[in-house]
Amino acid sequence: MTVQARVFKGTRDILPEELLSRNRLLRTLEGVFEQFGFGPLETPAMEHLDILLGKYGEEGEKLIYKMAYKGGEVLALRYDLTVPLSRVVAMNPELPLPFKRYQVQPVWRADRAQPAQGRFREFIQCDVDTVGTSSVAADAENVAVVHDGILALGIDKFVVRINNRKILAGIREWAGVDPALEAELFRIVDKLDKVGLDGVKEELAKSGLPEEPVAKVLDVMQTKGAPREVLVAARAQLASSERAIEGIEELREMLDYATALGISEERLKVDLYLTRGLDYYTGPIYEVVLADDRIERFGSLAGGGRYDDLIAFYGGASVPATGVSIGLSRVQTALLKLDLLKRRRTSSEALVLRFSDTPLDQCLLIATELRAGGIPCESYYDTDRLKKQFQLAERKGIPVAVLAGQSELEAGTVNLKHLARGEQVTVPRAEMVAKVRAWIDGA
Amino acid sequence: MTVQARVFKGTRDILPEELLSRNRLLRTLEGVFEQFGFGPLETPAMEHLDILLGKYGEEGEKLIYKMAYKGGEVLALRYDLTVPLSRVVAMNPELPLPFKRYQVQPVWRADRAQPAQGRFREFIQCDVDTVGTSSVAADAENVAVVHDGILALGIDKFVVRINNRKILAGIREWAGVDPALEAELFRIVDKLDKVGLDGVKEELAKSGLPEEPVAKVLDVMQTKGAPREVLVAARAQLASSERAIEGIEELREMLDYATALGISEERLKVDLYLTRGLDYYTGPIYEVVLADDRIERFGSLAGGGRYDDLIAFYGGASVPATGVSIGLSRVQTALLKLDLLKRRRTSSEALVLRFSDTPLDQCLLIATELRAGGIPCESYYDTDRLKKQFQLAERKGIPVAVLAGQSELEAGTVNLKHLARGEQVTVPRAEMVAKVRAWIDGA
Known part of the structure; x- marks a missing residue:
């Protein structure tokens, strides 16, 4: 059913x-x-009906959602x-x-x-x-x-x-x-x-x-x-x-x-x-x-x-x-x-993508480092095609993608991609947070 | 009635x-x-009853506040x-x-x-x-x-x-x-x-x-x-x-x-x-x-x-x-x-008291200066006895009282009182914010 x-x-x-x-x-x-x-x-959302009716009277009664409760009490929102x-x-x-x-x-x-x-x-x-x-x-x-x-x-x-x-x-x-x-x-x-x-x-x-x-x-x-x-x-x-x-x-x-x-x-x-x-x-x-x-x-x-x-x-x-x-x-x-409302589809500033040769815990570790550096982010869990992973970042409105395959992990580096600009760089892991922050801040 | x-x-x-x-x-x-x-x-707080009952069944029905609505719809919280x-x-x-x-x-x-x-x-x-x-x-x-x-x-x-x-x-x-x-x-x-x-x-x-x-x-x-x-x-x-x-x-x-x-x-x-x-x-x-x-x-x-x-x-x-x-x-x-919850009875860090010879707008002006300096505060509106005014600060849990009579207004100074310590100082108006902040920060 x-x-x-x-x-x-x-x-x-x-x-x-x-x-x-x-x-x-x-x-x-x-x-x-x-x-x-x-x-x-x-x-509380619920008040006794007589409390609410006191002010608006009959006119208000029509406006109120009422609930009968045990013992004859009448509640209302x-x-x-x-x-x-x-x-x-x-x-x-x-x-x-x-x-x-x-x-x-x-x-x-x-x-x-x-x-x-x-x-x-x-x-x-x-x-x-x-x-x-x-x-x-x-x-x-x-x-x-x-x-x-x-x-x-x-x-x-x-x-x-x-x-x-x-x-x-x-x-x-x-x-x-x-x-x-x-x-x-x-x-x-x-x-x-x-x-x-x-x-x-x-x-x-x-x-x-x-x-x-x-x-x-x-x-x-x-x-x-x-x-x-x-x-x-x-x-x-x-x-x-x-x-x-x-x-x-x-x-x-x-x-x-x-x-x-x-x-x-x-x-x-x-x-x-x-x-x-x-x-x-x-x-x-x-x-x-x-x-x-x-x-x-x-x-x-x-x-x-x-x-x-x-x-x-x-x-x-x-x-x-x-x-x-x-x-x-x-x-x-x-x-x-007035175009003054900053619309953000997500709080995430980065999505950590996953190469098929990258163990998931290594991706999570990268995300943990980003968060420790004050960058809200999330991780892609599965080993889908990269195109599909990038699409998720775009659909969610996440501005930066972070990638590390086995060779990057061994070299202690990470690939960063600025999605709107299509710009891509490889930086030492220790510089990852600073680079992502610079991108977010518009540099 | x-x-x-x-x-x-x-x-x-x-x-x-x-x-x-x-x-x-x-x-x-x-x-x-x-x-x-x-x-x-x-x-929304209100959902259709069948949506809610789906999961809990009859056991849940007892737990749910129901409201009849026009046209036979049954709503529930x-x-x-x-x-x-x-x-x-x-x-x-x-x-x-x-x-x-x-x-x-x-x-x-x-x-x-x-x-x-x-x-x-x-x-x-x-x-x-x-x-x-x-x-x-x-x-x-x-x-x-x-x-x-x-x-x-x-x-x-x-x-x-x-x-x-x-x-x-x-x-x-x-x-x-x-x-x-x-x-x-x-x-x-x-x-x-x-x-x-x-x-x-x-x-x-x-x-x-x-x-x-x-x-x-x-x-x-x-x-x-x-x-x-x-x-x-x-x-x-x-x-x-x-x-x-x-x-x-x-x-x-x-x-x-x-x-x-x-x-x-x-x-x-x-x-x-x-x-x-x-x-x-x-x-x-x-x-x-x-x-x-x-x-x-x-x-x-x-x-x-x-x-x-x-x-x-x-x-x-x-x-x-x-x-x-x-x-x-x-x-x-x-x-x-665990004594880790900082209980504050109010957000106000200061109460601006009012001498009987102080125009209320002057008190409000002092409060505006405190706020501009980032100090949340409120003003005493009436010319009650000072004792009663201090009592309000104590009852509300406001740590600092600020006073300025006609002579202080003319001299460009203000009296500050640290309520817990009973300490009182007169400072130039320009130093008011810094002194209150120092007190709040525990100096």
């Missing part, structure tokens, strides 16, 4: 070629996170990393605050997968959060850690859009829109990037939202200029709204902190129409977008904001928090499009 | 303190894997990484063989959890496999990669036990035990480590296995001595069994290759009573055990073997394979017991 090999629709295997570069990218980001004192956290973080903080009151953690783990969503667009039912989330402080400095640090991380990956054309939920609420209030319509108003405004200003106006008209206040909202949201200019203009317009002023003041502070954290003000953009959905954000919100002429309409590389009320849901005590999520697959795609 | 925060029994959160050291350990192992040309692989690997190879016939992969991902088992003994329902597996070659060199390389990995972690007192399923089958044959009783015979013999020779003899007597052949089996299995001596003695005794001789010859080859791969023969032990269960192994089997007087009866750090028939189950074509699994939590525990 055999079983037909297949994967669940919307999930996928990730082969070494992709993971070698993805993991290098992750290690770079994690290094930056740790530079800022963020520590790693892992939580996590669909984000914010709920587990909130649970961890609620369950560990002894944690010294602020608790700064990063978390790189898969999440599962039972919605429609679009593999062609890179939307899968299982995907890695990469979150950085600071829990237990109301200081805007934590918001600024979250922006800085993402900023430094993206720079470290080699992307330097990007902009950080920042706004504040308090300003949005203040604008709504100031314009005289019914609070009950706030969610609808900003849901439509949020589409500005996708459908343009005319599209937004059209949809707002259709929505039945009151015309005049909505025009006021759109007007103030479009204030343009350098970050501090936008804040000055907004402060003048929204002077009557205490909430707006509070939000503006937080953004001004955030600009100071971001500068101190090494972010050039040219990269910062106060965007009053940034809304980032409205589910649980309570203060500053932020989003990193690519600003490279070579790629249009790419969308955000990272985004997040302050959510001061979420953790109380699990623990009773109110614990302020702010977090940012990096879109790992988007960053990977951007790096690919 | 609030929800009671809790985790599913048998699962756990892993906090930064543990992950910082675990991840460092994993990065070291992955570095060694890549030195040998093994590449990373990731597969993987319980090992070998089945997914086999499926990947079957689904990707274009992969250049041998396919050498490592995989570090969680697996889920619906059996009884024993958190106190470190047995959880979700745990990380760390597997290294070579698929697509019958060469014993691949078995030897799997042993070498684990050997080098464990050495790289600082553990040097360990032994690699090796045996061969063909020898076991040959011994059974030679002794004249009914093939139908083979599984039962070796299931009992496998307990030798746990219950000793007398315990094994007792259980064999109770089992109803024939007395005389069983005595012959036990006798030959206990052959002791240096690896090659054991093989010579076994060859003499088992000369009449072709299978045994084949297995002995493979082990002899394996010893040659292991030596070429840099493994000292003193670390190798041919153990004819090593069985490692009998479910799917077909050739060499191996196990790494701690051999440190400071820890008794610790069990194995890693183990594996050749399984040449498993992949055909998913693909039709016969593809030989050999693999080894590292017991990550066991390795961690061993490192802890």
